[in-house]
Amino acid sequence: MLELRLVQGSLLKKVLEAIKDLVNDANFDCSATGFSLQAMDSSHVALVALLLRSEGFEHYRCDRNLSMGMNLGNMSKMLRCAGNDDIITIKADDGSDTVTFMFESPTQDKIADFEMKLMDIDSEHLGIPEAEYHAIVRMPSAEFARICKDLSSIGDTVVISVTKEGVKFSTRGDIGTANIVLRQNTTVDKPEDSTIIEMNEPVSLTFALRYMNSFTRATPLSNTVTISLSSELPVVVEYKIAEMGYIRFYLAPKIEEDEEETKPQI
């Protein structure tokens, strides 16, 4: 028996909008601690990790660990039927192959039930080690979205380099090049507008802008975004979800082509 009641239903809607273009099908894992998801895109370049802690729900009942395979496109279709102020309740019975989304309007005068079929998804679960990152950049999420959008009109890839001076986003395309440098800036009125750069070592990595742009769909979830970079690791782009958890995107960097054969991938 599973019953999760989320007063701020729009959060779930936003989460789905943020990930549905990146991942088609995914297993939602429910445990006593929270509602989570880990999924990779079809080419295994990007990974989404979502956590909504149980404390964030008004009512959270999960009798035993449960993994529910859902098609995110279909789930998003259903959630789009919920109003922005609606309270969303996720329900699943033991042994059932469906999940029910219940939408209650704030005035309790309208209650809608949507039942969706579950799927069996064979997905690999990757172990993501806790790592010390060489550089961590915290910046306004809208600013990051803007940069990614602007750069993608010039080139396909972005080089993110963090130095003492600040963080530089640069790209190169047929029509020319673009460089955007952000400096540390903590002297703003609102703390969420500040740009904070913590750097242990300078780092420079190349990423596909296509994926970065798809990550920025999570911008409505949070005012700030945290980008963690290390030279041997995928970048982590994290959006905090109001006191409930986070949505993290991992993206494998582009590597300079090596003529030598790499190890076989089996």
Next chain:
Amino acid sequence: MGIKGLTKLLADNAPKAMKEQKFESYFGRKIAIDASMSIYQFLIVVGRTGTETLTNEAGEVTSHLQGMFTRTIRLLESGMKPVYVFDGKPPDLKKQELAKRYSKRADATEDLAEAVEVHEYSVGNKEDIEKFSKRTVKVTKQHNEDCKRLLRLMGVPVIEVSLDMLLLKQRPNVLHFVNQTRHVYAVASEDMDSLTFGAPRFLRHLMDPSSRKIPVMEFEVAKILEELNLTMDQFIDLCILSGCDYCDSIRGIGGLTALKLIRQHGSIENILENINKDRFSEGERCCCVVGELILSHSCLDYHIDYETGSLWCFASQVTNTKYQKIGHIKRLDGCLRNQKSSLTKSNLILSGLLQDEEGLITFLVNENGFNSDRVTKVCLLSVMAKISPGIEKVKAAKNKSAQGRLESFFKPVSNTSGPVKRKEPKCVLQSPKQAFKPRMFSLQACNSSMPNFTGSLRLPSLALGLKHSPPLSRGVCFSA
């Protein structure tokens, strides 16, 4: 072509081994491509109107070059590293099949002549003409050589090897070359035979035009073996039993029965040895058929050489009630020897050939009239536009930096939360009919990575009583 009903058998018994993938997600992968089949497709399709095809000034067909060129560019652009595999010398037995195809072609040629004749009197059988002329298509040695030359000029590796199921059976270690050299991520072909060639994966529909929007079907050989609970040799036996190019499958033995027999006896040789007992104990029709086959071996020229453990023959053709011998496998050592030399050669080629831009232009434009040929100007207009950007594309694609994958950073762990541990008795009893509906629904609605609505697994496994049912039943419980 191919192995009869194997796709269905795998979909039923090893659904986890099949995945739908996007064309784009294969960037950076080395893919071996069945060149002969591609050439054949090009000759049939590219630039064809009625009996006319693309030709150069000398009247030689160039459809295959046009097709090969554009397709290879498409692969390179998407970041894949194609390796074309050309058929070497066919094994003796295949000659039988080839002869059959040849006679079919001869028939088609007659039909074509007839249709063209009729055409003079009546309008409206253009379709017939096109149909028959497609059937007369034959891939000649010249076509193969042309394509090899084109590919070498483009700097795409070419391997020549007889990849064949029956040869695999003979010398698995020689033919698992793809695996050995560790160069190839997958084999792309439409021919299911390729599953047995030793590459870790097999791709179908990779070459379909992007306009058709058919997802690439990926088969993972290791998973197939795991789910079917077979070794590679047994799997090859299974494929042979289900029927291949050379022999029709034995009457009464489809994929399912073949699977059962292999599971029971381990190998074709054992099936042949043990089948007599089964015949009496089980009384199953299929076993009788095989039993009869053995009993009537006086009229069926089969032979097992236990010393080498390899020579065997299953070349029987069922005509009504009689098994008719159509030939049997002779020693294929000769073929294999040729292959060894070509293997060492292919390694050299794999290590990298530089593309030759001028050569490419000379070859396509000057020799094959890709530039200015009035007869086929309609088709050539597009070619002209494509040629120089095409070369740029080849260059650009080769200089791309590679996109990394997450697997190279994070290692998979066993899913801690795991599939649902709901144990309701009713889930086991779920009727297969019900299970099929959501599956149909899924194919239309999601059009994506092969969602397995678990109930459907139950149907075949019930009939078989598989040994590895625990993981399956877990999945079933989940959906119930």
